Amino acid sequence: MDKDQQRRSFEGIVFDSILEMRFYRDVIRPKMASGDIITCQLQKEYVLQPMFTYNGKVVQPITYVADFYLVYKDGREEVIDTKGSPSSTAVLKRKLFWLQYPEITYRWLSYTQKTGWISYDELKKIRRQDKNRQRRQNHHEPEKNSEKNWRQPVSGNL
Numbered sequence: 001m002d003k004d005q006q007r008r009s010f011e012g013i014v015f016d017s018i019l020e021m022r023f024y025r026d027v028i029r030p031k032m033a034s035g036d037i038i039t040c041q042l043q044k045e046y047v048l049q050p051m052f053t054y055n056g057k058v059v060q061p062i063t064y065v066a067d068f069y070l071v072y073k074d075g076r077e078e079v080i081d082t083k084g085s086p087s088s089t090a091v092l093k094r095k096l097f098w099l100q101y102p103e104i105t106y107r108w109l110s111y112t113q114k115t116g117w118i119s120y121d122e123l124k125k126i127r128r129q130d131k132n133r134q135r136r137q138n139h140h141e142p143e144k145n146s147e148k149n150w151r152q153p154v155s156g157n158l
Contacts (some may be wrong), residue, residue, distance in 0.1 A: 007021075007147060008020075008021050009021065010024060010025045011029075013042070015042075016067070017084075019032045019082040019083075019110075019111060020067050020082045022111060023067075023068070023080070023082050023109065023117070024042075024068070026117075027117060028068065028070070028101065035073055035143075036072060036073055037070050037071070037072055037073075038071050038072065038073050039069075039070065039071035039078070039084075040068060040069070040070055041068070041069040041070075042067070042068060042069075043065050043066070043067070044065070044068075044069040044079075045063055045064070045065050045066075046062050046063065046064045046065075046066065046097065046100070046101065047062075047063055048061075048062045048063060048093060048096035048097060048100055049061055049062050049096065049100075060101075060117075062093070062096065062141040064093045064096070064097055065078060066079045066081060066082075067081045067082055068080045076105065077103070077104045078104065078105040078106075078107065078109075079097070079101075079104055079105070079106045079107070080106075080107050080109055081106075081107075081108050081109070082108075082109055082110070082111075083108040083109070083110055083120045084110065086108065086120065094106065094108070097130055104156065107119060108120035108121070109137070110123045
């Protein structure tokens, strides 16, 4: 096992990412030990669009592999994906998952030192607010070297 795999491993399981491993180690395992989570399945596959034929050509199914499928002691089912920054494909597959499996709660979770575990959508909102706040603060500061920022009108043909 190489160093990268060691960093992504816990209890003999090699996870796809360190973030995924941390969620399993820090959230799922304690809840399984307490009995709050009764089932945890890693890398469960879901069919988002079945295989079909179009003009005689077979179109392969669209599938999605969840980081975690959880069943709680009260019977609730939940699918969790840990996300740093989702790709456009992930965004599309999330929409298809919501359509195909409306009875299953599906969440993207992220981790920051500032917030701990947080929904990705909430983290995105916080980041946007921080960026806007920073932009407003920078906008109110006087410009440095304002003469360098001044441009003379361009004359003549370009």
